[in-house]
Amino acid sequence: MKREQKNKPFSEMNKEELAEATAIYDQEFIIDSFGPMPPEAVERLERAKKRGRPRKGEGVKVISVSMERGLLDESDAFARERNMSRSALIASALRTMIAGTRSKGSKTDGAGGGKIAASMATSVTTHAVNQGRRRIAKTKGSKR
Numbered sequence: 001m002k003r004e005q006k007n008k009p010f011s012e013m014n015k016e017e018l019a020e021a022t023a024i025y026d027q028e029f030i031i032d033s034f035g036p037m038p039p040e041a042v043e044r045l046e047r048a049k050k051r052g053r054p055r056k057g058e059g060v061k062v063i064s065v066s067m068e069r070g071l072l073d074e075s076d077a078f079a080r081e082r083n084m085s086r087s088a089l090i091a092s093a094l095r096t097m098i099a100g101t102r103s104k105g106s107k108t109d110g111a112g113g114g115k116i117a118a119s120m121a122t123s124v125t126t127h128a129v130n131q132g133r134r135r136i137a138k139t140k141g142s143k144r
Contacts, residue, residue: 065090
């Protein structure tokens, strides 16, 4: 069995060899030289399209969320204990908070409905206040 001879690198070709090797790139509308896809290729393409993460609900949207490292570590440990992903834990907490505010609170009283919702709202507010204090302290300490 004879091995196929490797092509010569472009840098070692003379002008005629280079023109012959690159002639295929000079064609316009090369797509016209192709016919319909064979059934096997169509089947492979359809199988490849189905790969990936299965859709849930309306699909997913990747977001970026800032969180304290300590709180992140706590939430990861909490999720791990319950065999959940971080994403599932956050989704569960949001659903619980939303359900709590809708079932017990009115639209105008914010997160006042439900103990969990109130607790989460207080936690979020406290965190925001602390972040604001840190930013103010950094600003006062820096020279402008």
